[in-house]
Each structure stands twice: as structure tokens, then as C-alpha cells.
Amino acid sequence: MPLNVALVSPTQQVWSGQASFVSARTTEGDLGVLPGHTPLFGVLVDGAVSIKGLDGTTQEFNVSGGFLSVSNDRVSILTESVN
Amino acid sequence: MGAQLRIYRRRMRSVKATKKITKAMELISASRIVKAQQRVSASTPYANELTRAVSAVASFSSTDHPLTTTKENPRRAAILIISSDRGMAGAYSTNAIKEGEKLAALLRERGLQVSSFLVGRKAVNYYKFRNREMAGTWTGFSDNPSYENAREVADALLEAFLADSTETNLGVDEIHIIFTQFKSMLTQEATAKRMIPLEVVETSEPVPAGLLPMYEFEPNAEEVLNALLPRYIQARIFNAMLQSAASEHAARRRAMKSATDNAEDLIKSLTRLANAARQAEITQEISEIVGGADALASASAGSE
Numbered sequence: 001m002p003l004n005v006a007l008v009s010p011t012q013q014v015w016s017g018q019a020s021f022v023s024a025r026t027t028e029g030d031l032g033v034l035p036g037h038t039p040l041f042g043v044l045v046d047g048a049v050s051i052k053g054l055d056g057t058t059q060e061f062n063v064s065g066g067f068l069s070v071s072n073d074r075v076s077i078l079t080e081s082v083n
Numbered sequence: 084m085g086a087q088l089r090i091y092r093r094r095m096r097s098v099k100a101t102k103k104i105t106k107a108m109e110l111i112s113a114s115r116i117v118k119a120q121q122r123v124s125a126s127t128p129y130a131n132e133l134t135r136a137v138s139a140v141a142s143f144s145s146t147d148h149p150l151t152t153t154k155e156n157p158r159r160a161a162i163l164i165i166s167s168d169r170g171m172a173g174a175y176s177t178n179a180i181k182e183g184e185k186l187a188a189l190l191r192e193r194g195l196q197v198s199s200f201l202v203g204r205k206a207v208n209y210y211k212f213r214n215r216e217m218a219g220t221w222t223g224f225s226d227n228p229s230y231e232n233a234r235e236v237a238d239a240l241l242e243a244f245l246a247d248s249t250e251t252n253l254g255v256d257e258i259h260i261i262f263t264q265f266k267s268m269l270t271q272e273a274t275a276k277r278m279i280p281l282e283v284v285e286t287s288e289p290v291p292a293g294l295l296p297m298y299e300f301e302p303n304a305e306e307v308l309n310a311l312l313p314r315y316i317q318a319r320i321f322n323a324m325l326q327s328a329a330s331e332h333a334a335r336r337r338a339m340k341s342a343t344d345n346a347e348d349l350i351k352s353l354t355r356l357a358n359a360a361r362q363a364e365i366t367q368e369i370s371e372i373v374g375g376a377d378a379l380a381s382a383s384a385g386s387e
Contacts (some may be wrong), residue, residue, distance in 0.1 A: 008129040010230045010321055011122070026301050041140060042301035043310045062316050067311065071298070076132045080230070080314070 007077045021052040039071040091357035102346035109339035119329035159255035164215040165262040165327045166203035168225040173338035176205035194279045233321035262323035263330035271330035
């Protein structure tokens, strides 16, 4: 079962779709999310968020702070700005 | 050309010039509403996700965060009024300011002091003219606010909130926001809402069980709330600003449309008056000529 990922900033929805793997850096360290992950809410630090799509391609986004929430294979990444 | 006719023509020219301006403003506003609406809807996913997150954290952690708990004896409340920078938008700014006055009166009744934070030149001028104290003012972006603007305002409000209200005259215990809700192209409504302490449950529909799971927090619930709540306030202020901007354009479009219509009516009635004046002039000239010819004819008849 794939992950439903949404990467949103205050002004727009940057990316949304299905993915097989998401990695991001929280205040505690790097974090990877695979399908079936336990519900989690984390504070992100500045750094890269990478989303591995179902076709195997990986997309990288540079975020400046934000939050990551995981529940029922639904991943939302909230950030103030994306480069 | 007679004097009367000349005056009518002059007035018609001036009304026509005014009509051109109001028509142009109407068209500009009409095109900007669409853009403003798109910005409102582009900002909704973020606001929704954030609201979801805040509700989840607030309902599943037992931490008492200052932003979510109501103080026992509030002494001072802040109101943030979002108005426009420019006029020509009918009663748009007036409605927001009046809503603010109502809320301030209500708060004073509860025994609270009110400090005002103002966005938009119209509200600032209203307060300045009445020599009222202003806790903070921001101008220059009412028709096209950016997230940075919202952050500035939110930071000032949060700073005031975190200051101790019992010691200084700057600290506040409650924050209310007054903005103009964009309901549709035709309806916009000035609304007052309490922002802090948070009324976290905002959705009208009941939250289905199992929608909000037991979260693990990283690093911990309190840190997460600390980081989350300022963002939540910023997002809400940003959303309020965007809605107000859309409402401002809609109000201006409507005001300019009726101004254009009025100018058209005025031109029509002035044209009628000018035509009547011209006709009267012609009639008078004819009767003068006929009278003159008559007088000549009767004078020459008498001399024979």
C-alpha cells in the first residue's frame, strides 16, 4: 500500500501524490517513513525532504523548518518555504 | 452657443471623465478578485493540515500550553482589525472598523482593557483622527498580502501575548481578529473571531472516530505545540488577510460598478437637458428673426 503524501506551504500545495518512501530531518535526526508507519508528529529542521515516487524516481525539496505528520499511511509535510 | 448649453456640455465632459476612471477601476478589481480568490484557495491545504495537526496535538496531549488555556482573570485584550489601504470600496473598511468598535465595547463591558493592532491605512487614519492609542500598525499591503506580512503581524501579537499583562501595559491575555469574510462574489461579511486562547475545535462537522490517531511526538508534545502554535496563528492571520483582500476587491468592484451606472444616468439626463437648452436657443433665434422680419415689414408698410 503506497503512502499518500502532501507537501504544502502557506501559499501553495507544492507536491501531492503517492509515494513509497519519504525521508526528512527532524529535530531528533533523520527519519524515514515507509507504508505502515506508526502515527507520528515531528518538528522538522532546515534540510532536504526526499520523496520516492512509486515509479522509483526520487524528488528532493529543500524546506526551511516545518512539521511532518504521519497517520494511516497519510504523510503531510507542512513547511513555510520550499526551494 | 448659449451660456446654458455651454455649462451642460462642460458638466457632461467632467462626468464622462469620471465614468472612464470608475469603469477602469471596476475592471481592474474584477480581474484581481479572481487572483485573490485563487490565493485564498491555494492557502487552504496548508491551513487545513495545520488545523488538523493542532487539533490532534491539543486533544491527545495533556500539556497545558499558555496558548490553549484561558487565563482566570484576563486584564487586557488585543484586537486586530484588518481594513484596506485605499478607499473607493464602498463600506468595506467602515464595516470592519465598526465591527471592531462593537467588539471593543463588548470587551470593555467584561472589564477588559483593549489595545488595538491595525492593518490598513483606513483603520489607522480612523484611530489617528480620534487620537486613540494604537499598539501596532501595518500598512501598504492590504490588497495583496504576502506570508511575510502575516508573520510580522503574528509575531507582534504573540510578543504582546507572551508579555505579562499584570506588570506591563503591553501584555494581553486574549487576542481577537476582525476581518472580512469572503463568502461569495456578492456577500462579504465583517467577522470577529477569538484567536487566542485557541478554540481548537473549529470544524462544524463532528470528527469521526479514528480520524485522529494516538500520535508519537518528536521530540515531545510540548515542544511540538511550542513550534506549532505560532505557525497556526500565522496561518490564520494570513488566511484572514487573503480573505479580506478578496473582499476588498469585490467591494471595490461593486462600488465602482454603481458609480459607473450613476455616471451613465447623469450623462443621460444632462444630454436631455443640453438638447432642451439647444432647442430653446433655436426657437428663440427663430422667433427673434420672425419678429424682426415682422417689424421690418410693418415699418415699410407704414411708410408707403
